[in-house]
Amino acid sequence: MARDPLRTYGGLSRRYGDAVRVPFGVGRSFFLLSRPEHAERVLVAKQDNYVKAFTYRPLRAVLGDGLLTSEGETWRRHRRVVQPVFSQRHVVGFAPQMVETTEQVVRRWPDGVALDAAGELRKLTLGIVGRALFGSELGAESERTGRSLEALQRGAVAGTFLPAATAKRGVYRRVPGLAGALDHLDGMVQRVVRGSSGGELLNLLKESGEFGEAELRDEVLTLLLAGHETTAASLAWTFVLLSRYPAARERLEDEVDEVLGGREPKAEDVDQLPWTKAVLSEAMRLYPPAWTIERDALDDDDVAGVEVPAGSTLAIPPYLIHRNAEIWPNPEGFQPERFMGEQRRSRYAYLPFGGGRRICVGAGFAMLEATLVLATISRTHRLDLVPGVTVPGRAEITYRPAGPVPMRVIRR
Ligand code: HEM
Numbered sequence: 001m002a003r004d005p006l007r008t009y010g011g012l013s014r015r016y017g018d019a020v021r022v023p024f025g026v027g028r029s030f031f032l033l034s035r036p037e038h039a040e041r042v043l044v045a046k047q048d049n050y051v052k053a054f055t056y057r058p059l060r061a062v063l064g065d066g067l068l069t070s071e072g073e074t075w076r077r078h079r080r081v082v083q084p085v086f087s088q089r090h091v092v093g094f095a096p097q098m099v100e101t102t103e104q105v106v107r108r109w110p111d112g113v114a115l116d117a118a119g120e121l122r123k124l125t126l127g128i129v130g131r132a133l134f135g136s137e138l139g140a141e142s143e144r145t146g147r148s149l150e151a152l153q154r155g156a157v158a159g160t161f162l163p164a165a166t167a168k169r170g171v172y173r174r175v176p177g178l179a180g181a182l183d184h185l186d187g188m189v190q191r192v193v194r195g196s197s198g199g200e201l202l203n204l205l206k207e208s209g210e211f212g213e214a215e216l217r218d219e220v221l222t223l224l225l226a227g228h229e230t231t232a233a234s235l236a237w238t239f240v241l242l243s244r245y246p247a248a249r250e251r252l253e254d255e256v257d258e259v260l261g262g263r264e265p266k267a268e269d270v271d272q273l274p275w276t277k278a279v280l281s282e283a284m285r286l287y288p289p290a291w292t293i294e295r296d297a298l299d300d301d302d303v304a305g306v307e308v309p310a311g312s313t314l315a316i317p318p319y320l321i322h323r324n325a326e327i328w329p330n331p332e333g334f335q336p337e338r339f340m341g342e343q344r345r346s347r348y349a350y351l352p353f354g355g356g357r358r359i360c361v362g363a364g365f366a367m368l369e370a371t372l373v374l375a376t377i378s379r380t381h382r383l384d385l386v387p388g389v390t391v392p393g394r395a396e397i398t399y400r401p402a403g404p405v406p407m408r409v410i411r412r
Pocket of ligand 1: 067068069079129222223226227228230231234288289290293294351352353354355357358359360361362363365366
């Protein structure tokens with residue numbers, strides 16, 4: 001489980017079905033649940049009975065009291081301050097920076113040459129959160145940040161099933177390679193917090209009076225990491241799929257050409273790009289960057305017929321729900337049509353951003369960003385996977401391509 005959690009979860013659910021109890025140490029149960037009803041019960045209907053699982057302990061050691069890993073009153077306070085910046089009305093104001101940052105990266109691409117698409121997309125998404133939220137230029141740090149996050153994710157997954165001592169950040173500093181990674185991330189946060197240009201979200205966090213120095217750093221680190229790594233992964237998977245499905249790509253290029261007619265996209269265009277959005281949604285169905293969501297039960301519960309004793313851990317992986325063949329016919333197939341027009345399936349059959357009150361605060365930002373990035377790139381360029389290359393995934397905290405993704409850049 002610690003070495004390859006996604007493969008283990010997948011194997012268990014194939015063998016035992018969509019509700020599996022995994023005997024796990026003395027007096028502790030681990031449930032693997034992959035039906036929409038399970039997600040709805042745990043994340044929404046009975047959310048007061050659940051807290052983020054012990055499996056997030058390593059992440060908490062690093063991100064501390066940021067939104068993603070805090071609980072209770074601390075979480076509530078932070079969410080109240082941060083949420084308004086991410087309201088739909090507000091988020092559209094970031095669109096020009098999203099497009100401009102994309103254009104800057106794309107302009108440097110040499111025609112006809114293969115480059116690492118995953119790395120380029122990370123540069124882009126880190127550049128966007130840095131600029132839009134914190135007024136800092138971070139794109140140039142993306143390579144180092146990428147390597148640091150790789151090291152951190154590996155350490156976090158390896159530490160998941162170790163004793164509670166792993167809740168301490170100091171433990172991670174002793175793992176070879178991790179001290180350097182943590183130092184780099186801390187340095188980046190420090191540069192952001194001390195930066196003179198501020199940026200809207202940073203000013204808001206500072207001025208709210210709700211954050212001590214350490215809490216401010218935790219929140220900035222959380223938003224930088226949660227705000228770029230997932231979007232970069234979903235865009236990387238999207239370009240890989242488009243390269244494999246030329247008809248879907250042509251339809252996307254036609255839509256972009258027709259709606260934009262040669263100019264840069266704006267926030268208002270997004271509603272006119274239904275196929276572009278459907279392609280992204282379908283890519284996130286097949287490859288949800290937040291591939292598993294996990295909770296610990298405070299009290300006994302009945303989760304859609306599964307008796308869950310207090311103290312159990314529940315994994316509700318979007319990856320498995322999104323591939324449940326009872327809900328998604330031809331689950332392995334890439335069919336953006338599923339997201340065109342009215343959708344009749346259960347609301348929790350598709351949950352790339354989670355659900356309930358802990359739903360992704362950046363979901364609207366991410367969808368706007370991914371749509372604008374995809375439209376901006378596709379307007380002028382096409383990315384082709386280098387022939388013969390396969391793109392295995394790696395599921396740690398996020399699910400992303402396991403290594404560089406060599407794609408040839410072609411000017412359209
Ligand atoms: C495609 C991109 C993204 C995906 C797939 C994604 C997915 C998720 C999911 C599934 C959760 C819930 C985790 C849980 O319940 O345990 C979450 C939470 C969160 N996400 Fe995202 N996210 C994305 C982009 C972003 C962006 C752009 C930001 C910020 C700029 C962001 C910030 C956060 C934060 C702060 C939380 C914690 C919210 C809370 O607990 O109150 N995410 N995300």
